[in-house]
Amino acid sequence: MSAPSDSARGSFSGPNGPRPGGIAARALGRATPAESAPSDYLRGLNPEQRQAVETTEGPVLVLAGAGTGKTRVLTTRIAHILATGRAFPSQILAVTFTNKAAREMKTRIGSLVGEAVEGMPWLGTFHSIGVKLLRRHAELAGLRSDFTILDTDDVNRLIKQLIQAENLDEKRWPARQFSGMIDGWKNKGQGPKDISEGDARAFANGKGRQLYTAYQERLKTLNACDFGDLLLHPIRIFREHPDVLREYHRKFKYILVDEYQDTNTAQYMWLRLLAQRPKERDTSDAKNLTAEGRKPDRASADQAAPAEASEQSERAAVSANQLQQINICCVGDDDQSIYGWRGAEVDNILRFEKDFPGATVIKLERNYRSTAHILGAASHLIAHNEDRLGKTLFTEAPDPEDPKVNVQAGWDSEEEARIVGETIETLQRRGHKLNDIAILVRASFQMREFEDRFVTLGLNYRVIGGPRFYERLEIRDAMAFFRVVASASDDLAFERIVNVPKRGLGEATIRQIHDTSRAMGIPMLEAAGELAESDEIKPKPRAALREVVANFSRWQKLLETLPHTELAEQILEESGYTAMWKNDRSAEAPGRLENLKELIRSMEDYESLRSFLEHVALVMDAEQNEDLDAVSLMTLHSAKGLEFETVFLPGWEEGLFPHQRALDEGGRAGLEEERRLAYVGLTRAKRNLYLNFVSNRRIHGLWQTTIPSRFLDELPEKHVEVIESSNSYGGYGSGGFKGRHNPYGASRFDKAAASQPFSSSYGTPGWQRAQANRTDATRNNWGMRSGHAVERIGYGETDSGFGAGRGSIKARTIEGELVAKSVSNEPAAFKVGDRVFHQKFGNGSVAAVEGNKLTIDFDRAGQKRVLDGFVSAA
DNA sequence: CAAAAATGTATTTTT
DNA sequence: TACATTTTTG
Numbered sequence: 001m002s003a004p005s006d007s008a009r010g011s012f013s014g015p016n017g018p019r020p021g022g023i024a025a026r027a028l029g030r031a032t033p034a035e036s037a038p039s040d041y042l043r044g045l046n047p048e049q050r051q052a053v054e055t056t057e058g059p060v061l062v063l064a065g066a067g068t069g070k071t072r073v074l075t076t077r078i079a080h081i082l083a084t085g086r087a088f089p090s091q092i093l094a095v096t097f098t099n100k101a102a103r104e105m106k107t108r109i110g111s112l113v114g115e116a117v118e119g120m121p122w123l124g125t126f127h128s129i130g131v132k133l134l135r136r137h138a139e140l141a142g143l144r145s146d147f148t149i150l151d152t153d154d155v156n157r158l159i160k161q162l163i164q165a166e167n168l169d170e171k172r173w174p175a176r177q178f179s180g181m182i183d184g185w186k187n188k189g190q191g192p193k194d195i196s197e198g199d200a201r202a203f204a205n206g207k208g209r210q211l212y213t214a215y216q217e218r219l220k221t222l223n224a225c226d227f228g229d230l231l232l233h234p235i236r237i238f239r240e241h242p243d244v245l246r247e248y249h250r251k252f253k254y255i256l257v258d259e260y261q262d263t264n265t266a267q268y269m270w271l272r273l274l275a276q277r278p279k280e281r282d283t284s285d286a287k288n289l290t291a292e293g294r295k296p297d298r299a300s301a302d303q304a305a306p307a308e309a310s311e312q313s314e315r316a317a318v319s320a321n322q323l324q325q326i327n328i329c330c331v332g333d334d335d336q337s338i339y340g341w342r343g344a345e346v347d348n349i350l351r352f353e354k355d356f357p358g359a360t361v362i363k364l365e366r367n368y369r370s371t372a373h374i375l376g377a378a379s380h381l382i383a384h385n386e387d388r389l390g391k392t393l394f395t396e397a398p399d400p401e402d403p404k405v406n407v408q409a410g411w412d413s414e415e416e417a418r419i420v421g422e423t424i425e426t427l428q429r430r431g432h433k434l435n436d437i438a439i440l441v442r443a444s445f446q447m448r449e450f451e452d453r454f455v456t457l458g459l460n461y462r463v464i465g466g467p468r469f470y471e472r473l474e475i476r477d478a479m480a481f482f483r484v485v486a487s488a489s490d491d492l493a494f495e496r497i498v499n500v501p502k503r504g505l506g507e508a509t510i511r512q513i514h515d516t517s518r519a520m521g522i523p524m525l526e527a528a529g530e531l532a533e534s535d536e537i538k539p540k541p542r543a544a545l546r547e548v549v550a551n552f553s554r555w556q557k558l559l560e561t562l563p564h565t566e567l568a569e570q571i572l573e574e575s576g577y578t579a580m581w582k583n584d585r586s587a588e589a590p591g592r593l594e595n596l597k598e599l600i601r602s603m604e605d606y607e608s609l610r611s612f613l614e615h616v617a618l619v620m621d622a623e624q625n626e627d628l629d630a631v632s633l634m635t636l637h638s639a640k641g642l643e644f645e646t647v648f649l650p651g652w653e654e655g656l657f658p659h660q661r662a663l664d665e666g667g668r669a670g671l672e673e674e675r676r677l678a679y680v681g682l683t684r685a686k687r688n689l690y691l692n693f694v695s696n697r698r699i700h701g702l703w704q705t706t707i708p709s710r711f712l713d714e715l716p717e718k719h720v721e722v723i724e725s726s727n728s729y730g731g732y733g734s735g736g737f738k739g740r741h742n743p744y745g746a747s748r749f750d751k752a753a754a755s756q757p758f759s760s761s762y763g764t765p766g767w768q769r770a771q772a773n774r775t776d777a778t779r780n781n782w783g784m785r786s787g788h789a790v791e792r793i794g795y796g797e798t799d800s801g802f803g804a805g806r807g808s809i810k811a812r813t814i815e816g817e818l819v820a821k822s823v824s825n826e827p828a829a830f831k832v833g834d835r836v837f838h839q840k841f842g843n844g845s846v847a848a849v850e851g852n853k854l855t856i857d858f859d860r861a862g863q864k865r866v867l868d869g870f871v872s873a874a
Numbered sequence: 875c876a877a878a879a880a881t882g883t884a885t886t887t888t889t
Numbered sequence: 890t891a892c893a894t895t896t897t898t899g
Binding site: 097098099125126127128152171227228230231338339341342442443444445465468502504505506507508540618619620635636637638659661662677699700 | 875876882884885886887888889
């Protein structure tokens with residue numbers, strides 16, 4: 001009894017169904033009565049866009065630069081397919097990367113085509129479509145169709161248990177790290193058997209593979225999946241059951257993929273399985289793949305399997321042609337590939353024409369979003385990348401009124417926030433909507449300072465992304481209760497809340513439940529029930545356990561009868577969970593209660609507890625209220641796909657952006673990805689773009705002197721304007737930036753990065769050495785002269801960050817010393833009681849010395865911890 | 875078993 | 890620094 005049948009979804013149903021045109025046309029008709037000529041939606045498309053919409057047959061790759069109307073093409077294309085009766089809504093597979101994108105496509109298609117969207121069950125993220133497939137064919141993957149989807153937290157806890165079971169040192173082999181590795185393998189489509197020997201050895205003294213296997217087995221017994229499985233299981237099913245695959249080959253007449261540059265190997269395999277229809281095919285494809293050094297994925301081999309059966313019904317006859325034709329349309333932009341770190345393979349997009357011979361490639365290069373200045377800046381920047389297909393975006397002729405891209409220096413991050421805040425207030429006074437303003441940061445810790453500032457200014461802001469609703473402690477607890485009620489065998493959820501609120505069920509008791517569960521082969525909840533009736537357990541925990549078990553069985557019964565929202569309320573009430581927070585006097589308790597209410601409220605939108613749980617597992621974010629006029633604050637990554645009238649990009653400093661870690665781990669490729677991220681950031685802006693950098697930033701609680709991002713140097717001068725801030729300390733930025741006669745040598749920097757790999761942590765010798773190198777580079781490239789009196793900080797042309805008088809720090813010296821351990825080197829640099837001077841904090845005396853970290857009592861600024869490199873003897 | 879203290883550890887992005 | 894997690898203490 002495999003999952004719900006197609007007919008439930010009203011999709012492709014039978015040989016005698018109406019002709020496709022029928023339904024689609026009717027749907028259209030309902031939505032937009034008679035006058036809606038089929039070509040209506042085509043109006044306003046430029047020739048390339050139109051071509052992308054109308055080339056419905058065969059493989060199509062649309063290379064859509066930023067702001068060129070990518071989503072419009074995608075949605076119009078679907079509308080076109082429907083309107084011309086080429087397919088039923090249910091015969092279109094449209095995959096996106098994020099829920100946001102899926103949602104947007106649904107709405108936009110909806111407005112084009114009306115209710116037909118209702119019948120588009122296969123529009124969604126890779127993962128949500130994966131779940132759908134898997135629910136139907138769960139038994140082929142050894143699961144029941146009511147399997148649960150584990151989130152990262154569940155996974156980590158599970159792995160931790162496995163590591164403990166193996167008696168491994170948890171500190172040496174952290175669960176998070178291993179779950180990361182598993183994630184990576186799954187992104188590559190590798191099961192336990194497929195991982196490389198090296199990978200297998202890399203963890204836990206060679207137990208990597210064994211652990212991975214154990215993990216998968218555990219998932220199976222738990223009847224659970226992690227995110228990766230949502231893709232991998234379907235892939236495996238398709239490979240092992242050609243009949244199932246064929247079913248989907250018949251079903252999906254058109255495949256559309258959004259953000260193709262972000263697909264990882266697993267997603268790529270998945271797509272190829274679905275897209276490459278079995279017909280007589282030469283093996284050259286497969287050869288190509290291996291010849292080019294790609295992993296010989298089994299997709300290609302298994303593909304070649306049975307030839308299309310031509311025997312069946314009229315449908316086979318109709319589709320015989322189409323089945324060989326791969327109507328796949330991938331839309332993407334190699335310049336916006338920013339998820340390489342999580343397994344995305346830009347290569348997928350670069351290789352498209354080889355994968356799908358005869359593909360039509362359409363470039364969308366006309367930008368409808370940004371001014372010529374912004375576009376000019378972005379294009380010039382991205383041109384520094386080598387690995388790209390190369391597009392040339394263009395726009396209308398520049399309007400002399402258009403503002404240039406602003407670059408502004410600040411002293412530290414606090415000032416940066418102040419400057420941005422002031423600029424926003426100015427804009428607001430001129431009638432600028434806050435909703436049209438965004439601040440895009442590289443890393444989320446940067447947000448705090450802006451939030452602080454906006455709070456004091458009373459400026460509305462909204463954080464997008466960030467810590468997500470469903471990841472909050474109280475929500476996860478509540479969800480765990482619900483999960484156990486919905487499926488009594490969800491051990492992970494059970495374990496999470498047996499002792500919440502505190503019932504005196506500690507480690508010992510839980511272990512006992514665990515053991516019983518193992519021994520008897522029953523879920524923990526059941527085991528708890530057994531235990532509560534036996535006398536192997538002390539009276540106190542026994543009573544508590546009894547109550548828990550009784551609670552759950554009562555709730556489970558109510559599941560059938562009581563509306564799920566009421567049940568949810570009852571559960572939280574009777575379990576004492578809400579009471580727990582009511583009694584909690586801490587500052588966050590009221591907020592948590594509020595969140596719980598919100599949770600119940602959001603459940604109303606779903607028809608059952610189960611469907612709600614599914615939603616939460618897949619869509620981890622909660623919607624925000626759009627009514628409020630507020631500045632958006634988010635990371636660059638979550639800004640992809642959005643656009644704003646005005647964009648602020650703070651933190652353009654080496655080490656932060658490009659991020660040190662990207663450089664360390666990714667080398668040149670890492671740098672290029674950072675540059676693409678910068679490109680994404682720049683191209684979010686329609687009209688006003690402000691870049692900021694500061695010379696002092698606190699990282700890990702230590703003050704670091706920073707230098708401007710190399711990306712600033714990669715912007716074309718003619719599109720950029722440097723703002724002189726009248727009231728700020730000025731920093732070294734403006735003067736240097738403006739008069740840069742010898743631009744920052746990117747190659748030089750690359751060399752440094754390549755020849756002396758930084759280590760992964762800021763506190764390490766590698767990082768410090770990097771700092772030293774950069775100090776050097778800064779002097780050379782930003783026109784700083786040593787020998788200036790330090791008093792001159794604050795005037796435009798002066799060096800404020802480095803150099804002058806800081807005798808104890810010479811790059812070379814540091815190089816030599818820092819090979820040693822960071823905490824033990826140069827013990828003699830300063831000693832307690834020394835008078836020192838710091839660029840930011842002024843004079844002070846050393847209160848404590850820990851290797852190169854000094855605790856200093858500053859005369860004005862109070863006690864701070866700083867690296868010795870940033871102070872000099874007073 | 876729970877609360878307090880100490881310790882450690884990571885601070886990029888997320889379906 | 891700041892947070893989470895572990896160890897110690899009551």
